[in-house]
Amino acid sequence: MNDNFYIQDYCHIKNHQLKLNGKVIFEDDRNNNLKEFLKNSYKSQKINYSKFFKMDNLSKMTFLAAEIILKNIALQELNNNIALVFSNNAASLDTDRKFQNSISDSDNFYPSPAVFVYTLPNIGIGEISIRHQLKSENAFFVFENYNAKFHQNYENVLLRSNISDAVLGGWVNVDEENYEAFVYLVSRKGNIEHTNKNLIKLYKD
Amino acid sequence: MENLKKELKEKIIENLNLEDIEVADINDDDVLFGDGLGLDSIDALELIVMLDKDYGIKLTDPKQGKSIFQSINTMADYITENRK
Numbered sequence: 155m156n157d158n159f160y161i162q163d164y165c166h167i168k169n170h171q172l173k174l175n176g177k178v179i180f181e182d183d184r185n186n187n188l189k190e191f192l193k194n195s196y197k198s199q200k201i202n203y204s205k206f207f208k209m210d211n212l213s214k215m216t217f218l219a220a221e222i223i224l225k226n227i228a229l230q231e232l233n234n235n236i237a238l239v240f241s242n243n244a245a246s247l248d249t250d251r252k253f254q255n256s257i258s259d260s261d262n263f264y265p266s267p268a269v270f271v272y273t274l275p276n277i278g279i280g281e282i283s284i285r286h287q288l289k290s291e292n293a294f295f296v297f298e299n300y301n302a303k304f305h306q307n308y309e310n311v312l313l314r315s316n317i318s319d320a321v322l323g324g325w326v327n328v329d330e331e332n333y334e335a336f337v338y339l340v341s342r343k344g345n346i347e348h349t350n351k352n353l354i355k356l357y358k359d
Numbered sequence: 360m361e362n363l364k365k366e367l368k369e370k371i372i373e374n375l376n377l378e379d380i381e382v383a384d385i386n387d388d389d390v391l392f393g394d395g396l397g398l399d400s401i402d403a404l405e406l407i408v409m410l411d412k413d414y415g416i417k418l419t420d421p422k423q424g425k426s427i428f429q430s431i432n433t434m435a436d437y438i439t440e441n442r443k
Contacts, residue, residue, distance in 0.1 A: 193378070204397065207378040264412045267404035268375070 159313050160344030164356050165219045167335035188331050210249040212328040216278030219337035237291040237318035238279045242327035245275040245296050300325040302353035309340050363435045375402050387431045415443035
């Protein structure tokens with residue numbers, strides 16, 4: 155079997171733009187806040203999944219990037235065996251703070267279950283898995299910056315060992331109004347080799 | 360009672376982030392969970408918090424929720440009888 159792996163598709167979410175394979179597919183008013191931008195992005199892609207609105211901003215962004223990439227992919231060709239390997243810098247700090255604020259006043263102590271469930275960064279992985287019925291390998295790492303070398307190595311191990319038929323991986327970071335997503339699908343199809351150099355190049359695109 | 364039902368619908372939409380649903384879309388006897396409004400177990404916990412925070416009602420037995428949160432009608436009846 156071909157042991158070369160390729161970046162089949164990649165998506166950026168930053169600067170109030172959605173980009174697929176380097177092309178802008180949606181651009182929002184820069185005056186909108188992150189929540190509004192993510193909502194407008196969701197509507198622009200004509201996604202019908204009401205649970206999206208219950209997610210925190212990190213999960214919304216992770217979910218959106220996965221939707222943009224996977225909507226044109228025949229998942230059954232990959233046996234629905236797509237590993238999910240993500241990383242970021244702020245973990246779930248954005249939602250952790252919101253939850254902390256809800257429990258900081260002992261006279262007004264009403265912790266929200268709906269906020270609490272997002273106080274882990276890997277919940278976005280769960281949202282993708284539920285949406286696409288994936289029961290695959292998954293991992294979420296916290297790094298100072300996007301670590302292409304680590305990702306490339308980890309993703310290759312999953313593919314070479316035949317644990318996974320493809321890997322959806324990348325960097326998804328949200329901290330208040332600062333956000334950035336770079337997500338890609340690695341498989342045996344495509345033209346861009348899955349190398350450290352190419353991951354860095356595409357990340358900076 | 361009608362005001363309370365409208366208020367409940369507004370709170371449910373806001374607290375449970377039902378962005379695509381409006382007050383007029385929820386009938387008083389619509390089933391809230393499962394095939395009805397599609398609420399889930401986290402929403403149920405959120406409704407229990409709402410009863411406590413907004414109406415001073417503490418549910419000591421979460422199993423009660425199944426009958427209380429059946430519809431807007433059952434919620435309004437329970438709140439009217441038990442609010443503090």
